[in-house]
Amino acid sequence: MTVKESEAGMNAQEEEKGKDAERSKWYTDTVRQSELADYSPVKGCMVIRPYGYALWENIQRPLDQMIKDTGHQNAYFPMFIPESFMQKEKEHVEGFAPECAVVTHGGGKKLEEPLIVRPTSETIINHMFAKWVQSWRDLPLLINQWANVVRWEMRTRLFLRTTEFLWQEGHTAHASEQEAEEEAAKMLEVYRELAEDYLALPVLTGVKTDNERFRGAVRTYCIEAMMRDGKALQAGTSHYLGQNFAKAFGIEFQNKNGELEHAYQTSWGVSTRLVGAVVMGHGDEKGLVLPPKIAPVQVVIVPIYKNDDEKALVLERCRQVYAELKPSYRVHLDDRDNFNPGYKFNHWEQKGVPVRLNIGPKDVANNVIEIARRDTREKIRDVNRDEISKVVFNLLAAIQQNLFDRALAFRQENTVTVTSYDEYKAALAEKHCFIEAYWAGSGDDEVKIKEETRSTVRTVPFNQNHPEGKCFYTGKPTSTKAIFAVAY
Amino acid sequence: MTVKESEAGMNAQEEEKGKDAERSKWYTDTVRQSELADYSPVKGCMVIRPYGYALWENIQRPLDQMIKDTGHQNAYFPMFIPESFMQKEKEHVEGFAPECAVVTHGGGKKLEEPLIVRPTSETIINHMFAKWVQSWRDLPLLINQWANVVRWEMRTRLFLRTTEFLWQEGHTAHASEQEAEEEAAKMLEVYRELAEDYLALPVLTGVKTDNERFRGAVRTYCIEAMMRDGKALQAGTSHYLGQNFAKAFGIEFQNKNGELEHAYQTSWGVSTRLVGAVVMGHGDEKGLVLPPKIAPVQVVIVPIYKNDDEKALVLERCRQVYAELKPSYRVHLDDRDNFNPGYKFNHWEQKGVPVRLNIGPKDVANNVIEIARRDTREKIRDVNRDEISKVVFNLLAAIQQNLFDRALAFRQENTVTVTSYDEYKAALAEKHCFIEAYWAGSGDDEVKIKEETRSTVRTVPFNQNHPEGKCFYTGKPTSTKAIFAVAY
Incomplete structure (x- = not known):
């Protein structure tokens, strides 16, 4: 590594530390809020x-x-x-x-x-x-x-x-x-x-x-x-x-x-x-994103109204929908009258509720419901009210799957294969990631790597089926690959 | 109280102590065994x-x-x-x-x-x-x-x-x-x-x-x-x-x-x-007696056979019955081959399983099952095998009710009303019981009664609707009754 590369690495590491602190604050804030x-x-x-x-x-x-x-x-x-x-x-x-x-x-x-x-x-x-x-x-x-x-x-x-x-x-x-x-x-x-x-x-x-x-x-x-x-x-x-x-x-x-x-x-x-x-x-910048199978509230219903007439109409519809979904889902009707819909949207987004149903007077008139997905933050407008139970069923399953797929894709994008310790350090200096590498090092080698990079062998995966290669750290021949990373 | 009465009381108390020790041993043995x-x-x-x-x-x-x-x-x-x-x-x-x-x-x-x-x-x-x-x-x-x-x-x-x-x-x-x-x-x-x-x-x-x-x-x-x-x-x-x-x-x-x-x-x-x-x-002298609603095993099936031919026949029937009951009940098939039926009967009686089904080769031949109730220790012979699910359903409900009724009758039989402290002491000297009595005593009075008899005010029941009477201890007028007993 040249001096310049090393400096760049240092800067990247400093930046990474800043991101770590930010991420740490995000985590604590999210858990508490x-x-x-x-x-x-x-x-x-x-x-x-x-x-x-x-x-x-x-x-x-x-x-x-x-x-x-x-x-x-x-x-x-x-x-x-x-x-x-x-x-x-x-x-x-x-x-x-x-x-x-x-x-x-x-x-x-x-x-x-x-x-x-x-x-x-x-x-x-x-x-x-x-x-x-x-x-x-x-x-x-x-x-x-x-x-x-x-x-x-x-x-x-x-x-x-x-x-x-x-x-x-x-x-x-x-x-x-x-x-x-x-x-x-x-x-x-x-x-x-x-x-x-x-x-x-x-x-x-x-x-x-x-x-x-x-x-x-x-x-x-x-x-x-x-x-x-x-x-x-x-x-x-x-x-x-x-x-x-x-x-x-x-x-x-x-x-x-x-x-x-x-x-x-x-x-x-x-x-x-x-x-x-x-x-x-x-989680994302708005707070929790909970998988439907374990979410304490899977569906939240938020009524939207401007006056008492609208309130009566909208709440009646909300209660019907609530009663319909209740036997099958963990559903909550947010009928608090001291908060406006915007506040409630934020509130339930922060709590990671997978599906939000927004119901206003026009929706009642048109026999439709607006759905907001927490994972993609997309809105699905004008869902037929009579089909809401089926739509929610399919949507919860889709969200569960999407969260898994997204996390898997993220892991794949952030898994780096290296063949030398320089590459290893460079990869970690750039961003946190999983590093996949041939490994035949000792316990002492692990300690040195941890001291220098804070990363450790996270696991030696099952079902290895690699041709023989060279350990990135010791140069010894091996057919075993290990996964390294900085860990919580 | 005369000297003779007092002596009789003392003897009764000694006897009661012996019973307490016996009961205490029964309890510990039952819980452990x-x-x-x-x-x-x-x-x-x-x-x-x-x-x-x-x-x-x-x-x-x-x-x-x-x-x-x-x-x-x-x-x-x-x-x-x-x-x-x-x-x-x-x-x-x-x-x-x-x-x-x-x-x-x-x-x-x-x-x-x-x-x-x-x-x-x-x-x-x-x-x-x-x-x-x-x-x-x-x-x-x-x-x-x-x-x-x-x-x-x-x-x-x-x-x-x-x-x-x-x-x-x-x-x-x-x-x-x-x-x-x-x-x-x-x-x-x-x-x-x-x-x-x-x-x-x-x-x-x-x-x-x-x-x-x-x-x-x-x-x-x-x-x-x-x-x-x-x-x-x-x-x-x-x-x-x-x-x-x-x-x-x-x-x-x-x-x-x-x-x-x-x-x-x-x-x-x-x-x-x-x-x-x-x-x-x-519980009784044979061990636990468990209410069906909370029993870890509600129904145990014990196969009875003398040779390998009988074993095959009987076990097949036992497995059919097990499969039939399993979706609705906590049922266990005791197919251990290193214990004889007599041992198993004792084993499950001690564990308080409400209903035991005994199935032998004759039962298979006659399409019947023998049922043993844990609470009354009665046997019901020749129950139609095709009706077993319905019979078990009704029997579990009957046992649940019988245990409650029996306990309630026992409490009523063992609740004594007294009007004086002498009667109070005599009642407790004879046997452990609930004593119902008009009560207007102080905290100090309670302490004295406890020192002398080990008994305490267990509760002042809700919904009192008595005419005015006299406190058994202080003689003060009161319309409040309390329940006293020696407690665990």
Whole structure:
């Protein structure tokens, strides 16, 4: 790189930093103004407001069903974990100890042993598994928990990184390595389906490098999404734990040959971070853009009138349409009389409601409705009122698909293939993007790249089928490609 | 009371203590053996196992719907509460401080201000309400939260009293006292409906005396159920908070006259204690007896066969019946081949499954099914296989009703009316029961009665319509009757 190129790169980086700050402000403003969440008086913790919680419930519901449909059962384990439990799996405690919140007093007395507020529940759940598993007949043990967890964070951001967050954590025990590996893969596929079919976020599926692996796991699989600014977001992980926790907690079973064996395990989770992914993955300058399948309000009806006569006429029509749509859709009639239609349009655009129906006196007279699409911001005028239910049905499906297609096209446009580290740095200096490159580097190489560019290996995708090439960083021959990016 | 009577009373009390211990052992054994819950390695905390959690989900689902149908929205607030917040409402902190778990360290450092793990969320939620409420247009604010809470308990019992438990807590703010009072009454009615229509537990509704009031509330309303041993269980509470928290946290709104006013508030909650109420309110010597509406498994099918030919024939029929019932009921086919039918009968009786279908080779040949009812333990033989769906439908409804009727009759049989303290003590010495009596005593009187008999005023029922009488304890004239009992 010449001096001039380097300067240009620096300028681009400065510009990128400015854009990052702007994007960061946009994100926080959008989350707060759309009333998804608010800051709380407790450092690093947020308040999930009703609109944000409804969005989370709409993500939870299909996921809970998918978890049950794949044979898992929900349960609940204590949120407090004895400090000594955390220390039983060496790598695990090293990974999580710095992030722990510690209860030292209870009922007015100092505790004999401090309690950790769960950062994740492998330790306490596997302690119980050891009591419940004796024979191969007790396996597989397929448990899921919906819970709050706490990881002390220095730099937090609403939904994306908070000290307390809500999640589900699956924990399973199996009689063979193969079965556990299949389970880890199956649940990653559930997460892919949730992200793509409900959140309309295309994701890459693959394996994490050792540096990014969950502490205590043999392997970590992930789904990785691109946000609208080109950065990556880890949206869910599924871990093959091998026998690490089974050995630490003594989960032994008598196999069919009558021999004692340690169980093979998995764990997997997604969190309220997914709400942040939806905001950041679809939002635009007007605010949220919500996929219809998970939007708390799918259709909003805004009456337009100038006087009391018009008001009576228009509201009657609005109520008819509301009553017609209500059984099939999450629909809201905004009949507040202290705001004008323009204010309401902005309000519901900011909240990302997929479809808005505008109904004024002329529309009533002509038996039509005006529809505004949130994703494209197009208006569809003079829709026959008698066909509104069918039109809404088709439009919601079209919007869901369009959001996915748009996000996929965006990811493709912003994925760059590089063959050298100079190209790599130049690409990242220009804009945030996914970088696809042959990779045979070490963990130390990853650390150096991160220090120099803030980017990391996001995933080594499944189903690689490349001819042999040369690692962009080490020059070593390899047929493995990895995806790199700056991540949230 | 003569010496002889007193001795008899003492003996009866000793006997009652023995029964209490026996009943306590029955309860714990039943909860553990039916796999509702298990002890955890964390003092006072329990593990809710899949069967228990499914029961809780079946209670949550209708309640969540009722909460939403009455206009409330779910949200989520931080579990950590700054210590200083707890101190803002004087009575509240006095009530809860001794039960608090305290986080003193986070992220490897000592915190500047300790954080309390929420024992209830009035303080943190009302801090946020103060930010959100400015005008009468922002009211009513109707919020519900599903969450875990922690109250340090010395003597714990699975589900009934645990250090950590799951619950929902409603928090509302209103523009007038009347509206808030109506809200508190409305949500108590929701709890009554949940208890009676879903849990099949008849409850008394009424108000708590000042001694039993929620600390920080103006008035506490409750639903109170009788358990199968005659003891009382507080199953849910709804509080009219007046302006206590609004004043402590500065929730002020501009009313329609343009004046600033403090909001009027309520809070209300039910918890996983309801699972304990179901166990203790319906169970018998064989284990759980679950109301069909909330039973995780409503119908279990047990195949009966002696050899492989019979097995093939019987299992085929079982699978047909399973497939027929599956779309409408929570049905399970117990096709395990390592347990005999007798073992399975016991297993599912212990788990309280309302209806069991036994199918053997003769049943297949005769196109019939044998049905066993869990509540009455009756068998209905030779039910036409082609009518099974209709028979199951009617039977589940009959069992739901029978459990309620039985519990109501039991409460009536075990409610004693007394006119003097001697009668009161004699009644309680004989057996646990509800005592109905004219009452005009003071808080100090309540304390004395509790010290002497372990019993307390459970509720002052609504809709009193008695002629004037004399307080059984003070002799003062009154037209108010109260219900007393020993409570869980």
